[in-house]
Amino acid sequence: MSKKNDDFFKEKKPWSEVKDQLLGCYFKPYLLKILQTKKPVVYVDCFAGKGKFEDGNPGSPLIALGIIDECLASTNTGAPQISTTFIDVNYAEDLKRNIGIRNNSRIVSGKYEEQITEILKGKTGCNVFLYIDPYGIKALKYSMFNRFAKGAYNSIELLINMNSFGFIREACHALSVKLELDDPNLFDDLIEYAPAKMDASKKSIEDLNEIAGGDYWQAIIQDLKANKIDGYQAEELFAAQYCQELMRCFKFVLNMPLRIKQGQRPKYRMIHATNHQDGCLLMVDNICNRWEAWHEVQNAGQMSLFEEDANNQIVNESEIEAKMMSFFSRLHGNYVSLHMALAYFFMQYGPLCKSGVIKQKLKDFEKRGLLLVERDPKTTPTGRPAAFMDEKTNQKKVMIKWANK
């Protein structure tokens, strides 16, 4: 029997707000872009909740539906087909009440892990987006993500709320290691949907292997036991290796630690996995925009002296340029697509700035003769040489290569 945890929906907590902003602010540009493919869009909120919080704030279902309505009203891409499915094991009735009846939308009462295969049946050639926001980690089976990645979809993207501290806590239970953390509130929202906890049994270790997609986490917990690392470093190492594991099935995986106060430990990690470079770049920009917005709230509107990325690492221009030099100077073979190269750049260094910053600097590299650029179309409508540093499906293409200077 699933634990209901009704309190979660009494009022929307800052954590949920931050999570939903990341979804909401990404989903709109994603939809506008993906509708250009003219293929049907299939959106599944796999742990949908009640649709709305009791304080009147929208939950992820109403946020997504609002964005779909906005996009349908503004897009000029013919007759877009967008279907939505909302799964929840506890709150199907609340969902029906809060969402109402809509075309191409259905509510499924049941468990994501038992329903999703059926829901995705027959979606070959579609653009699939799965929002995965469980309370805990138990339902997050790596093998399912691997299966989704291999599906014959036009595109597939996942946005996962990965409760990485919850994983470390359960991993410590399974390997009988004491976990000491100095933040007493860290686990406030880390509520498992099923009452069973991991214990020092073979079954728990197998379950954790299945969630992590391997047994690499065990070495991290052993290092923790040997005091080589602390609990926070264990979480960071686990999140990094988990993303590496996901990159075995998805080309581009980004991870954003969610903290709402500066200097605070991250509470969750939102992980975005996609096989498309444009999805990755949109998410990089979204993470940076969200980061800027939260940073401003955290600093009460005061400008910070240094730029920080979403990992609270201070980034400065010369550092970005050095990273660009190191990365792009390796592209001296064939011409490669600008957006593909950019997405791999962010895979290597993380979302350290918006993609526009890198594009601007690449223009500068081009002016300095460091970068060769081929554009399609080559000229502007008025016949001047094109200078854009941006790709648009079926409209603009940019290929780049290092000039070997």
Ligand SMILES: C[S@@+](CC[C@H](N)C(=O)[O-])C[C@H]1O[C@@H](n2cnc3c(N)ncnc32)[C@H](O)[C@@H]1O
């Ligand atoms: C964190 S809440 C989701 C909140 C929602 N994304 C929002 O922003 O409003 C997790 C939800 O997952 C549901 N749930 C728990 N286990 C589930 C499972 N195995 N399959 C589907 N839903 C599940 C719970 O009932 C709960 O409503």
